Structures are given as structure tokens and as C-alpha cells.
Amino acid sequence: MNGTFRLNGRQVAFEPGQTILDAAISLQVQIPTLCHLAGTTPTGTCGVCVVEVKGLQETQPACATPIREGMEVWTDTPKVRLDRQAAIRRLLLSGHHNCFVNDLDVDRWTDFQLETLRRPWHGTLCPSYGDCRLQDLAVAYGVRTQGHVPRPPAHIPLDDQHPMFVRDFSRCIGCGRCVKACNEVQVQGALAAAVPETGGGKGKTWFPAADYDKCVHCGECVQACPVGALFEKKSYGKAWPYETERIRTTCPYCGVGCQQWLHVKEGRIVRVTGVDGAQPNQGRLCVKGRFGYEFIYSEERLKTPLIRNGTGFREASWDEALDLVAGRFQEILRAHGPDAVAGVSCARSINEDSYQMQKFFRAVIGTNNIDHCART
């Protein structure tokens, strides 16, 4: 049984159990979010999605407020904007967010920068510079920090023991998205939720430390982190997000066929992420899909045709190598017939390559001796 409520003055229907945010998303009314991770239960920590509800003094988090019959909700009022600004400012001041949006007074800015740059993995600007949800929101809401004092916590753990990523909690805003990604999306349970669940961001001493016995290094947490707290070691310092172009492709490993974004700078992949909302993976990747890309840049790649020369090989031109293969196969065909030639195609390569190879064997050599490892 569906009821109705008013959203920005419009009478609209809702389904029982829907939150204000759920309804707004399905009605395509924009409410900004930060800690919300699609498809997971809300944490309600960031205070960015607040809206006004008629009859209530305080603004309410849209992600955690269920709709009631007849409710009247306003998503963009001066009070809402002020509260969002305050929430964003609190987060900006809560850690080492040393990018341009933190427009502290000049002296304080210098001290803050110096303190920040002393930490490991802080040799430069925040690695998420240009691809940070907090930065975007600060710009969108015109948040200023002038006249305020940044208050990074006194003891900030930094975990860089892991081969794949760094957990730099000096920029953690306690949003809990990484926890949701690990526990509810990957269902791996390697990250401990803040206790209590809500309030992780407020007055926080909580950091989402990883239990590496349970971690499968999928990097879903890194992809979910909206700021520069979790980042990949391999990509660190390789490119700023705004320098890369994104190319969509399909993972080269298993038969799930996950959709990936290749982040490419000057013809080189610097990072791989899952394509949100795409079939079949809905943004997810595993450790191989996310981190298994640089083999293509290995110095050991075969770069030129090779022809056997005693016990070793010598380099050859394409013409020479192709002529040799064609010539030798023709000799074998003449002497022993087409069924004396056989080929194995590749289950890793593209469809078009397998098509060409079976066509070559059938239409050119004249044999059906073509197979691939369909069986392994």
C-alpha cells in the first residue's frame, strides 16, 4: 500500500519503508550525499544529506529518515544549505585536507601545510585532488574555512603495510563507506564498524582499520572512499585524476567479465576501477581485475618475431617470419595433407581473434583440427 507525501511542494507517492533519500532518488530530486553508499544500509554520519521536515526544529538526514504519510519535505532551503555548509566545514577541518578548498588564514595555512607534509605519503597534495567528493561539495556549497582552526586528531594511525594500498586516516572523515563496501558489498567482514554505527564522524576516535586475515585485497574499500584516506600504492604519484582519460573495457581474467574503467594517462594505464551500475559487476572488482594490469608494460614482452636459431632465437621481420611459417605449412600440406596441421586458439583473447584462427585453419589450411582449452 503506497502513501503520499510532499516533496518540495509536490504531492508524490512513496513505498512503505522508503527513506526520504530513496524517494528523492527515484523521483530524480537531487539531494547531495557523502557517506551514503548505493545498495547498502545508511550510516548517517556525514550530515550532508540533511533536509527540512515541516514541524521539526532540526534538519533531518534524508538517508536515515523514513517517510511518513503526509510528511512535508524541503530539500533546498537556506537552513538546509547552512547546515550542509557546517557539516562540510566540520569534515574539512577534521583532518589533513590540504587542498585549495581549505582556505585557512595565511599563517595558519602554512603551519598546516608543513605539519601535513611531514607525514609519510604526504610528499605532495592529497592524492585524491580533483576526484574527491568532499572537495566537490565544498566548492558546490561555497564552504570557507577562514577564521577556523583545523583539528586533525592527535594520534592518527597510518597503515601502509599492505602491498596494494595505503590507509591514511589523517584524511579519514569517518563516513563508513569503506566498511559498508567490505561488509555489505564484498561481504568480507574485514573492516570493523564504528561503535555505535552512527556518530562515527562526530568527535571520532574511530578508524576503519583492516583485519588482513579476512581481507581479500579486492580494493572495494578504496573505490568506496570518497576522499584521499584510502589510495592505491601503485597509482600514487602517477597522475592527477584530471590528467587521465577513462576508457571502458572488460576484465581480462575470469569468466565473470567485469566492466572496468581504465584510467589512462598518455597511453598508460595508471589505475583501474569498476564501472558503477554496469552489468554484470555493478561497480565491483576483485584483486586481479583491479590490480592485475601492468603485465602489459613488462620489459619481458615479446616485441618482435623470432625464428629458431640452434638452441636460441634470432629476431626477424614480420615478412620473413610470416613467409617462413606459410612456406613450412605448405610443405607439410603437400607431403602429409591438411590434417597434419593442428592449432590451439586462445580463450583469453578477443572473439575476433578466435574467429580468424578457426577460419584460417578451416578455409586456408583445410582442416578442422582447431581447438582451445574449453576444458580448463
Added chain:
Amino acid sequence: MTNSFAHFSQAKLFLVIGSNMTEAHPVAATFVKQAVKKGARLIVVDPRKTGIAEHATIHLPLRVGTDVALLNALMHVLIQEGLYDREYVERRTEGFEDLERKVREYPPERAAGICGIDAQTIREVARLLASVKPAMLIYTLGITEHTCGVNNVLSCANLQMLLGNVGFQCGGVNPLRGQNNVQGACDMGALPNVYPGYQRVDVPEIRKKFESFWGTSLPSRPGLTIPEMLDGLVDGTVRGFYVFGENLANTEPHIRHVERCLQAAEFLVCQDIFPTETTRFAHVVFPAAAWSETDGTFTNSERRVSRVRAASRPPGSAMPNWWIFKELARRFGHRWDSDSARDIWDREIRLLAPQLAGITYARLEHDGLQWPVPREDHPGTPYLHKDGLFVRGLGRFHAVDWTPPAESPDEEYPFVLSTGRRLYHYHTRTQTGRCGGLDELLPEETADISPADAQSLGIQDGDRVRVRSRRGEVVVRARVTSQVPRGLVWMAFHFRNGNANWLTNPVFDPVTKTAEYKACAVRIDKVSEDGGGVEAA
């Protein structure tokens, strides 16, 4: 797969059999785990307590290679207790009487003696299976890599048809394909008996169609499978051998035998992106463009054709594979017009394979399309045999018997070796071994054994052990884990050193020629620290 990955997160009941999903298909496993978290029930059938088994409602640790016995017993109970879907069986299937007669020979008490799962549990699982509709059956190589692989697959299909689960969202029979494009390579006809689109080479009308399209005459006799090709190299029936992208010298069972075969090739061409154990035997090596260096398409397990796009240039003078074949054809006097992967798809493949007729590159932006796509206005097919209307008319039951693996443990070789894949590497590591971090996460092969066996053999976790079969031996470190049951040794084939395929048995399913990677007999002994690092004796 008859169904889609998108159904995983909505399914209410899963039967996962012979599938180490969390390591071999990790993202697919996340959807199953999520569904279980939301209350779906999960039955896992696997000798090992795998990652997915940890999430199971019931885990059935059957003995290696006894799947048919277990499945027949489940069907025995379903029929005996009248729990199967009578209406579906009557209206949608044929061959039920044969099946009924066969599974009558498999009361749970008899199956229990074979598979090691007690009769009461078998009964309960059968009842659980009948209690939720539809249920999804998911399997992987634990089903196929046996000498009885085909019978295993048929049994899975029998069970799902008996339960009336084929032809519905969140149901079906769903093999997860091992490699990214193994589905596609099959679809493209890289098989000895069929052209693209599974059209048989020995049917004259079909052959005529391809002959006129390709403008040449074509052979009618089906060709050789990989194991037959390898044997042919030794007996001289195969003289020229062309290996594209496969590292046969590590992936095929019984490495020493495979290497003898490769050595015997009169002329071996390898086309690859790296030098491998296999290219060592080549007479000519062609350097190929890799993933992300060419445009093209892959087809995943759910029959989804997705785009692959180029991000960088191939190194040196490496070239796309399709170009190499085209250039070779030219040297035989064949002019092939298509000059890009897109051309090949749009102007050839889709005109030849009816299932792909409606797929063009232009339609493949975003999420691709799931075949069959018979026309350009067809939206694709998320699940097959809709409402139990089978493509072939009626779904056919196949009565099959359990047969034991070719090699059973004995006094000399008292353990069963079963093999598979681990999370952090892919196949022979030609790719993942060259990616920072992955080697750190899994630096070497191990032999996984149970705590009980470790204790009785005096082996501690991390000790070096010698694993020996009738074909070879390896020395690796032991990994003592409660994942593995007593009597089993479990290994993978990612590393040359300690590769399980020094040991595996080159015996094959008589129909598919799939090797029995999942079962052979071995012995395992502790070696002293200076026991020598032989890779094979």
C-alpha cells in the same frame, strides 16, 4: 549459464557444486554472499571447506569424484517422496522413466557409502531443494574436470529439470566459465566439430553455407581435440602445430608427457605476448598485442558480449592476432577483406552465427548484449529456455551412472590430489606474475593438507614436502589447513615450480576430452630443508 549474474542477488536458494567461487569468480561470489546475508539459503557441495562454504546453510564435503552418486541419491529422494515438479516433468521433459529407473538404484544409504555424506543429510538436502522455487544451480570445474565430467553435467541438468527450475529467473544450470573468453572461443567455433554459432561441420547444408561465405571448399570430418593433437605430434600424424596464447607446457596434465609432445613437433608456431615454457619449443614465435592494446569483444559466462577497448599501443612491432592470421592467409592466396575487429564482427561473425545476428558494434556500447540476439531490434536474452520451453523442444533427462576416478588411492599413493585455482594468480602467472603486489600476496605454490594428516605424517605448516604421483614429483611447502579434509592434497598450477601438473593424470572424459585434473593418486612425504629443489624427477 542459462541465467544471469543479475539473478544471483535476488535468488532464494542456491546449490553451488564444485565451484570455488570466492577465489575463481570473486565478484560473482559477492552477489551470492549478499543474497545469503539477506536470507537466501545456500547449499555448497565441495570436498573442501572453501570460502563460499563458509557462508553455506549446509556444506556437503563429499569425496572427490562422487558427484553423480550424490545427485542421483538426491533425485531418488525427490521422486520417492513425491517432491519433484510433476507438472513440469510431464509437460516440459522427456526420458523421465529412464531417469527414475536409474536413480532408484541410488538410495541415500548406498550413495552415502560412495560419497561420504550420510543418508539422513542427503534426505534433508533433497527436501530443502524442493522447498524453494526456483533454485539456482551453479557449478564450475569441480564438475567438469573428471573422466565422468559429462555425466556430472548431465546430472546437474537432470536435477534442475526434475525440480522444474530451468527456464526461470533465479533458476537454471549455471556453469561459471573459467577464463574470460572461453565462452567466446566456443561461440566462435574454435572447436574441432563446429563452426561459429555451434553449427556442425559434418552437416552438408551448414558446410555449404560456410563454403559460399568464405569462398572455398571446407573439410567435413571433425578435427582433433588438444590431447589428440599432442599425441599426434608424437606418432607423426600431426606435424605442423600452431599454439596461440596457450601455455600448454604448464596447463595440461602430466607436464613431462606434454613436453615430449611439443619437442616432437616438426614445426611449432607460437603466438603470444610473453616467452613461456611453451615457446621454448617453438620454431617461430609471433609477438601479439595484449588485452587493452586492441579493440574487440569478450563473451562472459552469462553469454554477454562486451566491448574490449584499446588504451595503449602494443610494444615494439607486436601486432593484433587477427592481423597475423589475415597476413598468413594472404600468403596462401586468400584475400580477407575485413581489416579491424569491428569489421570481422559486423561483416562476418554476425552474418554467420544466427545467435549473434542482432549484435553490432554500434549496439555494444554500455552493458553489451546477451545472446541469443536474433535480430537487430532484439533486446538480448538474460535467461534461456524461458518458462521451461526448451530450445530443442522438450528437456531431455539422461540416466547416468556414477563411475569412480581413473586413479584411486592405494598403498603406495594413499592420497587423492585435487587441483584448482587460487585467488591471487591467474593460470600460469604469465600475467599476474608480472603485476606488482600479486606475487607478494601469493609468492609460491603449496600443498594444502588437513591438520589430521599433517599430524600423522609429522608435517608442520610451512615444512617442505615431496608430493609424488606415478608421473612425477614436486617439492613444495605444506599448508596445513582445516579447509582440506583428511586424505586429500590440494594444489594449483600457477607456478612452474611445484606445478600440480607434474603430477596430474592425463586421462580424459571420453566425450569432451576434459582431463581429470580433480583426482589422481599421490603420496606425500616430508623432506629435510636441504632436500634439494628439484622441480621434477
